[in-house]
Amino acid sequence: MRILVLNPNTTAAMTAGIRDLAEAVASPGTTIVATEPLWGPESIEGHFEGYLSAAAVLDRLTTFDEPFDALVMAGFGEPGREGAQELLDVPVLDIAESAAQMAMMLGHSYGVVTTLDRAVPQIRDRLLTAGLLARCAGVRGTGLGVLELEADRERTVEVIVATAREVVERDGAEVICLGCGGMAGLRERVSKALGGLPVVDGVAAAVKFAEALVGLGLSTSKARAFAPPRPKTITGWPLSGRRPDIR
Structure with a gap:
């Protein structure tokens, strides 16, 4: 596939x-x-x-x-x-919903470690809409911008681990979700630093x-909420390349 x-x-x-x-x-x-x-x-x-x-x-x-x-x-x-x-x-x-769904299979509650604090409400809203917020112990920002995650990976891991400890010790999380695609590849190092606590990478x-x-052989239901877009004129769309037929 x-x-x-x-x-x-x-x-x-x-x-x-x-x-x-x-x-x-x-x-x-x-x-x-x-x-x-x-x-x-x-x-x-x-x-x-x-x-x-x-x-x-x-x-x-x-x-x-x-x-x-x-x-x-x-x-x-x-x-x-x-x-x-x-x-x-x-x-x-x-990846947000996938991480949370997997985390809930591994513990009673999970927490999310993300980038800037301003991302916290956005993530909480997403989890609420998905019906996954009830078992979220907390969402905390590291203070690192998305592009900063790549600048110094050693410092990134240290800050993620420190923030994750707050989510565990203060919020009561039993599983940690890495709350940014830019954190891909850090799961094992963060888990080891947390004494083997389950850490879920959303991409994985x-x-x-x-x-x-x-x-x-399963896919999205087209019965109602996610039915295909109705055929209509969308002015200037798409911005890039050609527009194939929408089925």
């Missing part, structure tokens, strides 16, 4: 890191195709950039002409997943859930 992993920002180096992790956890016979939008913000740190990114992601999907069996959206809590579910006839996985979780859904 082929899984498309879509980084919602335009930073190619982050896409490469996400691709490396996805390939590392993928089963034999699974091919990972990773990309990013052709335009949009270099990182996503707020609602304005999030909605711009959602449009850019949907634009990329509308014009993407390679076959794939499932989509993994590698932004933690950004909008746009529902639009992708309408647009595509393959399973669509969001989403890839494994995608494999399971494709293997079971």
Whole structure:
């Protein structure tokens, strides 16, 4: 099977890191195709950039002409997943929901360690909408911007671990979710520093859930909420390339 992993920002180096992790956890016979939008913000740190990114992601999907069996959206809590579910006839996985779902299989409560504090309300809203907030012990920001995660990986791990300890000791979390696609590949180091506490990487979780859904022949219901978009004129759309037929 082929899984498309879509980084919602335009930073190619982050896409490469996400691709490396996805390939590392993928089963034999699974091919990972990773990309990013052709335009949009270099990182996503707020609602304005999030909605711009959602449009850019949907634009990329509308014009993407390679076959794939499932989509993994590698932004933690950004909008746009529902639009992708309408647009595509393959399973669509969001790393925030995938991480939380997997974490709830491993402990009574989970916590999320993310980037800037301003991202906390956005993530909580996403978990609430998904029906996953009730078992979330807490969401805490590290104070690191998305692009800072790549600048000094040693410092990034130290700050993530310190923040995770707060989520465990003060909020009561039993499992930690890494709350940004830019944290891909750090799970084992963070878990070891926390004495073996389960740490879930959303990219890895989403890839494994995608494999399971494709293997079971399951995909998004088109009966109601995620029915295909109704045919109509969308002025100036898409911004990039050609517009294939929407089915």
